[in-house]
Amino acid sequence: MVQGTANWNTEITKEWLQSYVDDWVQFYKKETKEGKVASYIPVLKKADPNLLGITIIGKDGMMIQSGDVGTPFTIQSISKIFSFIVACMERGVSYVLDRVDVEPTGEAFNSIMHLEMRKLKKPFNPFINAGAITVTSLLNGKSSEEKLEPIFQLFTKILGYRSRINEDVYVSERETSVRNRAIGYYLIELGYLESALDLTLDTYFKQCSIEVTTEDLAKLGLVLANDGIDPQTAEEIIPRNVVRLAKALMLTCGMYDASGKFAAYVGIPAKSGVSGGIIATAPPRVRKETLPFIEGCGIGVYGPALDDKGNSIAGIKLLKHIATKWDLSVF
Ligand code: DON
Structure with missing residues (x-):
């Protein structure tokens, strides 16, 4: 059974979030069995279908990493x-x-x-x-x-x-x-x-074919979540109007013909690639209660076993779980 009916009103510590995410990654790893690695690009067939990893980075720099985060993969779509x-x-x-x-x-x-x-x-x-x-x-x-x-x-x-x-x-x-x-x-x-x-x-x-890691995707996602401004340097790297468009496209078209379901059940701008990567970007939420990553975060996922739409099968389930538990949806 997955842990996680949390009361986030108490103080949120990195250790606490880490233990939840470790537990969730462990739980969803078995879902990789239901998917298949992409084969129409022959070299992608070499990927290990059992892998699942995630990196989440908040605006304050807090980073949670769990699972198979060490393996570089190509960024694809x-x-x-x-x-x-x-x-x-x-x-x-x-x-x-x-x-x-x-x-x-x-x-x-x-x-x-x-x-x-x-x-x-x-x-x-x-x-x-x-x-x-x-x-x-x-x-x-x-x-x-x-x-x-x-x-x-x-x-x-x-x-x-x-x-x-x-x-x-x-x-x-x-x-x-x-x-x-x-x-x-x-x-x-x-x-x-x-x-x-x-x-x-x-x-x-x-x-x-540019190589990335889940940490790279999380960093890129964080800049998008933060409206194009790098939270570390406060530099505007991407103009606001362009980021807004990119995130609207991620939400409506980022997961291909599964974009509607992803918006309904996960609710954050995201984009997948056939090598099994997903980038997701959770903007700040306006709530009275304390929630994890309330100021927004970037998320990078890697899970090369894909569903029939070409999205990481376990990655989507893991993201859905985290978005529900932490109330990350933009809606
Ligand atoms: O053009 C292609 O088919 C690949 N280079 C990229 C496709 C892709 O990642 C679509 N993802 N779901």
Whole structure:
């Protein structure tokens, strides 16, 4: 039985929260058995399906980590938040939104259907592959290195070290991703790609192959929770209007065709990736009683066994449990 009918009105200590989270991670680890690691990018098959880890970092710097937090993994679709943010910062929000919409699809992340049906005339949102590839084509630069540099710089500011690309995962996706290539050709036909297809896809595969840890995701999530300001330095790293858009997209489209359920049962902006990562961002709550991380927190989860929508199966259950116990929902 999971512990946890807590009375949070008493003093909240790190040790106390740590023991709850340890207990919850232990409990949900067995759910990993119900999922499968992604296999359509061949190298991702090597991941250990039994892993589950979480890092939570509060505005005051308090960090709770539990489970398998030591294993680096590729950021995959979580990168789409940051390519969107950088494109908005480089090109302006309205320029980007003229080329990609902000509507959830209710379809799988790699669906081509809406593009072909041309319901909206532009990709539905920046988090489905069609929208993300369009956004990557908008990034300034003549090479993938130039295009990705501002994302690396943003990460370096927040994480305190320069991230690296996992070469094996990048090559594995580049060699096999026929569907993204197909999406790319549709986008050329519709006139949305601003860079050559090969350059755009190469940049996109590289951005998806950036290696992160749960701690990195929690730090990135915390800056989003704190409206783009790094709580440690008080520096505004991302403009407020861009963060607001990014979080709205995370809430409505971040978990693909499971976004509605995630909003209803977890209720915080989040984004998943097929390697099993989830970034979540809990803004400050307005309550009289004391609650854990009342000033907001960033959360990073890793659990490579996925459900049928492509989201970490145990990770979602763990997040749902924590959000319920700590009343993290924005609603
Ligand atoms: O383009 C792809 O298929 C992957 N590089 C990323 C997909 C992804 O992470 C979707 N996640 N749920």
